[in-house]
Amino acid sequence: MHETPYAIHEVDGFRFIDEGPQDTDQPPVVLLHGLLGDLSNWTDTVEELVANECRVLAPMLPIFHLPLRRTSVPGLVHYVREFMETVGPGLGVLVGNSLGGHIAIIYALRHPNDIAALILSGASGIYEVTMGTSMFRRQDKDFIRDRTELTFYDPVHATDDLVDEMFEIVNDRPRAVRLIKIARSAEKETVTERLHELNMPTLLIWGRDDVITPPDVAEEFRDRLPDAQLHFIDKCGHAPMIEHPNQFNTLTVDFLEEQFGPAELTTSPT
Numbered sequence: 001m002h003e004t005p006y007a008i009h010e011v012d013g014f015r016f017i018d019e020g021p022q023d024t025d026q027p028p029v030v031l032l033h034g035l036l037g038d039l040s041n042w043t044d045t046v047e048e049l050v051a052n053e054c055r056v057l058a059p060m061l062p063i064f065h066l067p068l069r070r071t072s073v074p075g076l077v078h079y080v081r082e083f084m085e086t087v088g089p090g091l092g093v094l095v096g097n098s099l100g101g102h103i104a105i106i107y108a109l110r111h112p113n114d115i116a117a118l119i120l121s122g123a124s125g126i127y128e129v130t131m132g133t134s135m136f137r138r139q140d141k142d143f144i145r146d147r148t149e150l151t152f153y154d155p156v157h158a159t160d161d162l163v164d165e166m167f168e169i170v171n172d173r174p175r176a177v178r179l180i181k182i183a184r185s186a187e188k189e190t191v192t193e194r195l196h197e198l199n200m201p202t203l204l205i206w207g208r209d210d211v212i213t214p215p216d217v218a219e220e221f222r223d224r225l226p227d228a229q230l231h232f233i234d235k236c237g238h239a240p241m242i243e244h245p246n247q248f249n250t251l252t253v254d255f256l257e258e259q260f261g262p263a264e265l266t267t268s269p270t
Contacts, residue, residue: 017039024264026053027116048245052256062076066079125189126191128213145163199227206233209237
């Protein structure tokens, strides 16, 4: 995992960030990273949300650590449910990128009364262009670099360190097997025909140049969800919170204020 400036808490086997006030009147915001993501993806978003008096939770999803039989999208949804019950935020806002968005959607379908709102970015669940097993040409580092660069509009974000990390993952058999299992599970766990069930307000933040979940995916989410608004970010790929954090964070904060009003502390300073 890449370094994050925030403390990593450990409770009952869960590893997570927990920042911001505990006594805010807004529901806590829970950030869910993608298949090859980690907590560092949310560094700028955590900072902005905390500056706006939000409590922010971000669990490290055990992509490579679940028992093999539970290594699936439903298995990760169950993990997030256990995390929410353990940390105890009650009603929450789920924010998910890529696979994290897919997890958020299924969580909301299973537990709609526990979700105040959804914020989805590059979410799988309808289709993803590069999901599946085609990426695992293990020894071809140039191929791994090309696939990593597909995540971004500007390939400068596909750093040597990130490419080296991806190369290491796909050449580690236990991790590669879990990656393939979750990718196949994501292909199978489509949510298209159930999106009409999700009545909570939903913000869709999408890269205009996302080639993994292209703009037509975002438009289908918008058209099928009962209460959704869609914002595209230009010159942006599959991870807006990394490529254009200022725009992503402004849209997120504005949406939260639109839904819940400006966050305020519920206890007065002494």
